[in-house]
Amino acid sequence: MLRTLLTPLRARFDLSPKTPTTPLPPAHDDNDIAPEDFARDVMIELMRNSVENLKLAEDTRTKIQVLAEVHRILLQDAHTKDVFRELDGFLVLMSMLSNIQDRSHTFVVETKEAGAVRDRESTRLIFMNLSEAMNNIYRMQNIFRLWLATHH
Numbered sequence: 001m002l003r004t005l006l007t008p009l010r011a012r013f014d015l016s017p018k019t020p021t022t023p024l025p026p027a028h029d030d031n032d033i034a035p036e037d038f039a040r041d042v043m044i045e046l047m048r049n050s051v052e053n054l055k056l057a058e059d060t061r062t063k064i065q066v067l068a069e070v071h072r073i074l075l076q077d078a079h080t081k082d083v084f085r086e087l088d089g090f091l092v093l094m095s096m097l098s099n100i101q102d103r104s105h106t107f108v109v110e111t112k113e114a115g116a117v118r119d120r121e122s123t124r125l126i127f128m129n130l131s132e133a134m135n136n137i138y139r140m141q142n143i144f145r146l147w148l149a150t151h152h
């Protein structure tokens with residue numbers, strides 16, 4: 001009896017069971033995002049970064065570059081208009097518009113002309129961004145009209 005307990009069992013089964021070789025279907029990951037949603041999220045993040053860069057911009061040339069980038073983003077995706085509004089983009093543009101100065105007090109003629117060209121370009125981009133950000137958003141258009149009526 002002791003001998004039967006100590007003898008190994010005869011291997012009637014393989015020690016390593018074979019797994020089926022058919023490929024399993026890919027598991028559906030809930031974190032997968034549709035390409036359109038991913039592109040929209042990227043544009044929203046670009047808008048956030050651009051508005052923050054606009055707030056931090058010191059010189060006119062940088063502001064012009066960031067304003068052009070904001071305008072391009074506004075044209076590409078309508079969802080960025082809400083982000084622009086939420087990040088106080090309208091206030092930033094109004095602040096920039098009020099800070100554009102007359103450069104007639106400068107002494108160098110070339111600097112005066114270059115400053116005037118930069119001021120015109122930044123003013124043009126500010127109004128283009130305001131127009132695009134308010135396009136098809138009637139509530140914002142009414143608020144802007146009321147603001148203009150009370151401040152001018």
